[in-house]
Structure formats: structure tokens, C-alpha cells
Amino acid sequence: MHSDQLRAHGLRVTKPRLAVLDILAAGGHLDVDEITRQARSRLDSVSTQAVYDVLGALTRAGLARRIEPAGHPARFEARTGDNHHHVVCRSCGAIGDVDCAVDYTPCLTPSQHHGFRLDEAEVTYWGLCPACQEITDD
Amino acid sequence: MHSDQLRAHGLRVTKPRLAVLDILAAGGHLDVDEITRQARSRLDSVSTQAVYDVLGALTRAGLARRIEPAGHPARFEARTGDNHHHVVCRSCGAIGDVDCAVDYTPCLTPSQHHGFRLDEAEVTYWGLCPACQEITDD
DNA sequence: GGCTAAAGTTGACTCGTTCCAGAAAAAGTG
DNA sequence: CACTTTTTCTGGAACGAGTCAACTTTAGCC
Numbered sequence: 001m002h003s004d005q006l007r008a009h010g011l012r013v014t015k016p017r018l019a020v021l022d023i024l025a026a027g028g029h030l031d032v033d034e035i036t037r038q039a040r041s042r043l044d045s046v047s048t049q050a051v052y053d054v055l056g057a058l059t060r061a062g063l064a065r066r067i068e069p070a071g072h073p074a075r076f077e078a079r080t081g082d083n084h085h086h087v088v089c090r091s092c093g094a095i096g097d098v099d100c101a102v103d104y105t106p107c108l109t110p111s112q113h114h115g116f117r118l119d120e121a122e123v124t125y126w127g128l129c130p131a132c133q134e135i136t137d138d
Numbered sequence: 139m140h141s142d143q144l145r146a147h148g149l150r151v152t153k154p155r156l157a158v159l160d161i162l163a164a165g166g167h168l169d170v171d172e173i174t175r176q177a178r179s180r181l182d183s184v185s186t187q188a189v190y191d192v193l194g195a196l197t198r199a200g201l202a203r204r205i206e207p208a209g210h211p212a213r214f215e216a217r218t219g220d221n222h223h224h225v226v227c228r229s230c231g232a233i234g235d236v237d238c239a240v241d242y243t244p245c246l247t248p249s250q251h252h253g254f255r256l257d258e259a260e261v262t263y264w265g266l267c268p269a270c271q272e273i274t275d276d
Numbered sequence: 277g278g279c280t281a282a283a284g285t286t287g288a289c290t291c292g293t294t295c296c297a298g299a300a301a302a303a304g305t306g
Numbered sequence: 307c308a309c310t311t312t313t314t315c316t317g318g319a320a321c322g323a324g325t326c327a328a329c330t331t332t333a334g335c336c
Contacts (some may be wrong), residue, residue, distance in 0.1 A: 012302090012303055012304070012311095012312065012313070013303075013304095014302075014303075014312090014313065014314075015302090015314095016313085016314075017313090031292095032292080032293085033292095045315090046314085046315095047314070047315055047316070047317095048293095049294090049295090049314080049315080049316090050313080050314055050315075052293075052294075053313075053314075054313095054314095057313095066208075068208030068209065070204075070206030070208075070212075071206065073291085073292060073293090074208075074292080074293085087251060087252055087254045087256065089254065096251075096252035096254065098251070098252075113225060113234075113236070113263070113265075114225055114234035114236075114267070114268075115267070115268040116225045116227065116234065116263070116265040116266060116267050116268070117265050117266045117271055118225070118263050118264065118265035119264060119265050119266075120263070120264040120265075121261065121262070121263050121264075122261070122262045122263075122264060123259065123260070123261050123262075124259070124260045124261075124262070125251070125254070125256050125258070125259050125260075126256065126257060126258040126259075126260065127251075127254040127255050127256035127257050127258070128254060128255045128257075129252070129253070129254050130252075130253040130254070133255055149282095150281095150282060150283070150332085150333055150334070151333075151334090152282095152283065152284080152332075152333070154283085154284075155283090170323080170324090183285095184284085185284065185285050185286070186324095187284075187285070187286080187287095187324095187325090188283080188284050188285075190323095190324070190325085191283070191284075192283090192284095195283090211322080211323065211324095212323080212324090
């Protein structure tokens with residue numbers, strides 16, 4: 001149950017949180033608007049702020065992951081723990097998952113690090129999704 | 139001369155464009171604010187809008203590259219043509235360059251592409267820059 | 277030098293997001 | 307069950323980054 005997940009991370013179990021967690025668990029990369037809409041269809045009502053709060057809490061707890069593709073509103077996905085990456089459509093912002101291409105993460109070991117203490121390597125593939133290709137091609 | 143670069147890309151040579159191109163050529167990863175400030179110190183005056191327009195034109199022409207780290211304002215760098223990546227400080231947004239770790243770009247050939255037509259692979263390393271480490275550590 | 281399209285100016289405005297206050301409602305604890 | 311603390315609510319205001327639109331200026335070409 002998702003309630004256990006919440007408790008395990010020291011978060012209180014509330015309806016909005018369960019709803020959002022449920023929505024994210026269903027898969028996909030949703031923006032705040034979409035999450036809010038879906039949450040409202042499950043509960044009688046949820047405030048926009050509550051959704052932002054919940055997403056913030058889940059992200060901090062590591063139960064959700066925030067994806068912020070340049071030029072598009074932020075999206076969230078259930079964090080599966082694996083180190084996967086994303087394909088983003090330049091035109092509509094659609095997102096797809098991509099497993100790390102190589103076994104060993106070439107990612108986390110850059111040649112130079114300028115003294116930075118690194119904690120994550122993010123890979124984003126940019127292109128056009130099938131739907132947007134059709135529109136552009138015609 | 140930078141005027142030639144502009145002309146070569148079909149762009150008219152104007153004072154704001156030369157100034158911005160000059161500033162970028164000096165190196166670094168600057169945000170619009172900083173570019174505007176530097177441009178104003180070279181010219182009598184430049185509108186914020188003009189700076190955005192110029193940066194847009196330069197980016198479209200391939201003379202500049204836009205970097206947009208999640209949670210930080212966009213930054214621009216002179217495009218050197220090589221396929222390098224960036225280290226970004228989570229705290230202050232400072233950016234450093236990193237050459238592609240591997241010779242063959244493992245980057246551009248993800249295992250799955252969901253039908254997307256890809257044109258770029260972006261790698262961002264997240265961490266704390268030396269300065270911010272000190273503040274956090276203490 | 278004069279013409280025309282491209283580039284710049286100005287100011288209002290959008291968008292996604294955050295913050296704020298105070299009141300109400302739940303959740304966990306003893 | 308009563309109590310304390312967290313979370314949520316309503317609603318509004320504010321934010322920074324960036325965009326739009328109408329008008330003026332300027333670069334490049336004859």
C-alpha cells in the first residue's frame with residue numbers, strides 16, 4: 001500500500017498524498033496541471049497549493065522525481081530508483097523513458113569536475129515525438 | 139571580426155549583436171542579466187528586449203548555445219562546435235564545461251527512442267561547486 | 277541619398293510557480 | 307478520547323523569466 005511508503009519516509013498519510021502517489025504510480029510524466037486534474041477527479045477537491053506541497057514533499061522524500069525540461073513546465077514521475085533518462089519532444093514536451101545506454105554509468109564519472117562534488121548525472125535526449133513529426137513533415 | 143561571423147550567417151551587423159557576441163566570446167556561461175549589464179557598459183543603451191532578441195537570433199544561427207539548468211535562469215555560451223557538457227552547482231547555478239567523457243558519443247544512441255527523431259543529447263552533471271561546498275560544510 | 281525589410285524600443289502582459297495569512301481539518305500519540 | 311502537530315484550505319498577491327504588439331530606427335542594397 002502507498003500508505004506504508006509514506007509512513008516509511010516519515011510522511012503523514014493524507015488523502016491528497018495518497019491520490020497523488022497513486023496517480024504517479026500509474027506511470028507517465030505528468031505536469032502539475034494534469035496531476036491536479038486527476039487528483040480532483042478522485043477526491044472531492046484539492047487546492048492547487050496542496051498539490052504543489054504534496055509534490056514537493058514526495059520529491060524531498062525521494063518518492064517522486066521532478067523533471068524540468070528546458071522550456072516546458074515541470075513534470076513528475078514515480079521514482080523507480082533505477083537511473084534512467086528521458087527523451088523529450090521539443091515541440092509538445094512529451095517525455096519517454098530511456099534506460100541507461102551503458103551498463104556502467106559513464107555518466108557519473110566525467111573527465112573533469114572542476115572541484116565540484118557531483119551527486120547526479122542527468123541525460124536528456126531532445127527530438128520530435130512521432131506525433132509532432134507528422135505535423136512538421138506533412 | 140565578429141561582423142563577418144554575423145554576415146556569414148545571414149544576420150545584419152548591429153551594435154547590440156556585436157556587443158553580445160563579443161561578451162560571449164570572452165567565455166563563461168552568462169545569464170541574460172549579466173549579458174545585459176555588460177552590453178550596457180559597452181553601448182550607451184540596449185533594451186532588455188533587444189538582448190533577448192539578439193540571443194535568440196544568435197542561438198538560432200548556431201553562434202551561441204542556450205543552457206537552461208532546471209531551477210535556474212537560462213545561460214548562454216559561445217558555441218564552440220564541440221559536443222561538450224556541463225557541471226551545474228545546485229546551490230548557486232555556477233556552470234563548468236566538461237568534455238564528452240567517452241570518445242564515441244554514447245550519448246546520441248540511446249537504447250530505446252520510442253519513435254522519437256533525436257537531434258541532441260544533453261548531459262548535465264549536478265553537484266556543489268567548491269565555494270558552495272565550504273558554505274554547506276562548515 | 278533613398279528605399280525597404282530587418283532590428284530595436286517601450287510597456288503591458290502571460291505563465292508557472294511560490295509565498296503568505298489565518299482558519300479548519302485531519303493524523304499520529306499518550 | 308483528548309491533545310498537539312502537521313497538513314490542507316481559501317484566496318490573494320507576488321515573483322522572475324520571458325513574450326507580444328505597435329511603433330521607430332537602422333542596415334544593407336540600388
